[in-house]
Amino acid sequence: MQFKFIKYTKLWLTISLAIILIGFGAMVRNQIETGHILNWGIDFTGGSLMEYQFEDSVTTIVPQELSATIDQVLPSTVSQITVTGEGTYLIHARDLTEEELTQIREAIHAQYGNFEMLRFTTIGPKIGATLKQKAMMALAVALIAIVLYIAYAFRHVPKRVSAWRFGFCAILALIHDVLIAVGFFAIMRFEIDSLFITALLTIIGFSVHDTIVVFDRIRENLKKQSRDDTFGDIADISLNQTMTRSINTSISTLFPLVALYIWGAPSLHHFIFALIIGIIVGTYSSIFIASPVLTFWQEKKRIR
Template sequence: MTINFMKYRTLWLSLSVVVTVLALVFFAVWGLKYNIDFTGGGLLEIKFIQERPNIEEVRSVVTSIDNSISVQDSGDNNVIFRFQKADEAMHQNVVTELRNKYTDKFQEERFESVGPSVGKELKTKAFYSIILAMIAIVLYIAYAFRKVSYPVASWKYGLFAILALIHDVLLVVGVFAVLGKFMGIDVGLPFVAALLTVLGYSVNDTIVVFDRVRENLGRISKISFTDLVNRSVNETLARSINTTLTTLLALIAIFFWGGVTIKFFALALIIGIFSGAYSSIFIACPLLILAHRKKQ
């Protein structure tokens, strides 16, 4: 059975534009909540051996040192403290205050510190890494499809793949802007790693469809370009669904049972990979058809 995906291509593109604009608005208005990887500062995580006290009680213990200390529950018995000062003195002051209150009822799980200049440098490098990855993808696709100049120029394959990638990345960023605003979820270097993974996974899915379009252009000549693209999508649909589902099942398992430290890394991948499968069919391919129709 052949599904006519391209029949409603205007609807898919319109929906994608709305989602992308909303994600941009969320990011522009609320931004992302950066953790110490980017802002600099200290992070201390402790685990209460028995039942964790009320989080407000714990907060009152450490705010006597510094009102800017952020206190957040994590998991069943863990508490995470974030403070702007990244020195060991602040670390020891917080631990001492907690010991005075709770003696040996907790244990220290980890302490991390990043200087403000290092954090700013990491943020800049993260941004450039994403931009460079996109440029490299465009160049690679343009080279790989260099022999396909009709009916759509080869460089446009790369351009449309990037537009699909931008949709995927912005969707993840928009969701985490909302999570940061309403749930206090912050992002750091693992989030950047997730975005780069989404870029690679999504473009791989798009290239599979584009490659089938290229093959069909060489062996099928009696159907319209729209029907040829739709046929190519249908021929690769089973592969796309199977690959996406198996990957998502593993990521969902990580999200629920993989621990707090990688929970939202997995969530970013879940959103991005699902969006990548969507954009390969409902953004990249309709854009090919749109470019062909404008050329006519």
């Protein structure tokens, strides 16, 4: 017995639309409360990043107390402090000079004693804006290249089906994946940095691979299509044939990612979280979004 995926197209699209709208709602909330729809990292806004590790003898430091210590010498400097490990703190601040960095280190030393600076990174606002522009360009180029590749790869589909439709439906699924991943980061107010852009590109690669597998099966089954079979019937058959493979691939990929999230470095948690969300959503879109939308588009053309 085969599951009728296409029959429930409206349900799949409604679920996706609801999740995307929740993400947009979180962006509106962020804009109202912080002035930014997303929590952009210093990679894209400019600023300084300091990571300090304190000695074991130091009592656990509350991030708010550490921020107050810095504000005593340089008011309105710290934007966020994150605990990245036992006795280790990551401080996000405005763009700092060497003199200001020295003042901060002296204030922290006077309050908490010896510590080790694990890293210090500073990025000017102009460089941050350039990096943001290049990151958006990388995503746009990747999406355009995927459309062209899929249209070329599926150029031998039966003439009644346009290869371009395969490409555009794949892109729609990818945009769906990116919007949901960004939406989750907006909801959680996680930082958007260059690692997140890397995660998005990885998600796009995984999702398009999964979608192409399904589309390729549709192409092969179209060659065997009987007169009584509609495009929706072919899509249902193809989805049932490839669903087990898609789910198994996703699960086998998720296991190491979950392990990395639990036992890996805290600094990679947001990156791994983005990949986990992306793989789950990418698997969903390749099964429940790309092919149903392609079927709707194709059968709408046939009715006309």
